[in-house]
Amino acid sequence: MKEQDVCEITCVESEKTTRIQQHLQNRSIVEVTKIFKALADETRMKIAFALTLEEELCVCDVANIVGATTATASHHLRHLKGLGLAKYRKEGKLVYYSLDDGHVKQLIHIAFAHQEEVAGRESISVK
Known part of the structure; x- marks a missing residue:
């Protein structure tokens, strides 16, 4: 580990950590x-x-x-559907998938935007 990554002392802010722990227990982390x-x-x-x-x-x-x-794609789509990330509709023998809601779309766009920022910072630091 780098020297700056290690705490030299141990200090715990009890109120802060207790409050955060309570929030974590109330959330669906799993x-x-x-x-x-x-x-x-x-x-x-x-x-x-x-x-x-x-x-x-x-x-x-x-x-x-x-x-x-199509079997592999269908398997992955079912997995996304099972987690509430995607939904489907049938039209005859065809099955059409879409994202379940705008939050899922935002999550994916935010992840890609973040990666583009990281890649931009890395290319600047390499120069």
């Missing part, structure tokens, strides 16, 4: 973690990002976009 784990998969992130660009896509189109079989 459920939120599941969302980030789902989006941590490269294929599912590609699918989710594609769904931010189009209102809805059929399973065949999703498979083509991510370079997977």
